[in-house]
Amino acid sequence: MATPKILIVDDDLNIQRILVFALKQEGYETVLASDGETGVQMALSEKPDLILMGAAMSRLDGYTATAQIRSNEQGTRVPIILVSEEASVQQRVRALRAGADDEIVKPFNRLELLARIKALLARNATDPVLAADVDAGGKIIAFYPAKGGVGTTTIAINTAIALARVLQKRVLVMDANLQFGDFRVFLDLGLDNASIVNAISEPDLDGDLLRTMVVHHETGVDVLLAPPNPAAGDIVVERAHAAPDSLTNLLKETRRAYDYTVIDMSKAIDDFNLQLFDEADLIFVVMTADLSCLKNVRLVLETLDSLGYQRNKVELVLNRANANTGINLANAEEALGRSVEFQILNDHRTAMGALNSGAPIMSGRPESPLGKSLSAFAREIEKETIAAAQRRKPRVVTRG
Ligand SMILES: Nc1ncnc2c1ncn2[C@@H]1O[C@H](COP(=O)(O)OP(=O)(O)O)[C@@H](O)[C@H]1O
């Protein structure tokens, strides 16, 4: 990468001087704007690789300036760090809502600031959602449970089937619950099938080999099963730990062979799951409307946030949305300080019937309320994937 260019927006001349000095010493190129309005203009005209945005400025504050940059098509990608005056949850939420990627509070430690800049620049260069190569292959979407039993496996499997059946996509659905995978129950499959243990243990995994390890399920999706028992699950963890490339390589092959790799994750925040978060293009955090779930979602969002992911990589899915829990969507959104992007209906009868018969909802009862809700969700995902790809493509202007 050429010398990264950093735009500093602040009306405090002292801060400007300190930042320019620190950044130049580190070898960055700097450009300066002394108020928010100029900052917005320069964000678009100078095309910086990163922006340090002062929060409190007299002419257009940093939050508004950030939101204005984000609302412009050219400004959706650039990492923005808000430099704020006080550390508070409200300020942080405000910064994130405006579209900032990170926030740092004055007086800041120079090394910490540099570390955050470095992390964001690296992330932006490698983030698969934002990578320049649109045709790099299929998308990886991960479903992460805010808590056990919220319906993550149900949603992952049925979204996969909907993408295959309704939208005619090539789909692999992968059970990453290494200890207690449920796919064999949900899909009525036996213990004798190959699993992720085989896929991750194969040093020369390629598309042909991968094909021998997936189950072609009658619903139209290919399935990569979880290990048959918890001990075999440990093999996967050890292998992924000893050779992190093995998981990366597996997902590279699935990207190549499928339009969508749908991953059903376990709740653990461990190395294996962190790597999955990293590889995923979209992370759907699945939740229900109850207090312990909301608490977990908050913690998960904080964790994902501290990993520096772009805000639009993480989305919330409220399952059993119309169940009578005493907490509604508005309460949940207020408690979380952000919006919940997707809702899936509560439909106990269909969900239970599917489990007992071994025929997933989207193949056995696609016209049920839950089936319709799940196919609508799959359509939204496809729309979003297309929109993300469009955002990365240079716009073609046709003159008529
Ligand atoms: N939208 C829904 N409406 C009714 N029941 C549901 C719904 N989604 C999931 N369930 C039921 O909730 C239980 C837990 O679902 P599961 O997918 O195994 O959750 P998780 O993978 O998060 O532990 C299952 O009995 C399932 O049938």
Ligand SMILES: [Mg+2]
């Ligand atoms: Mg599950």
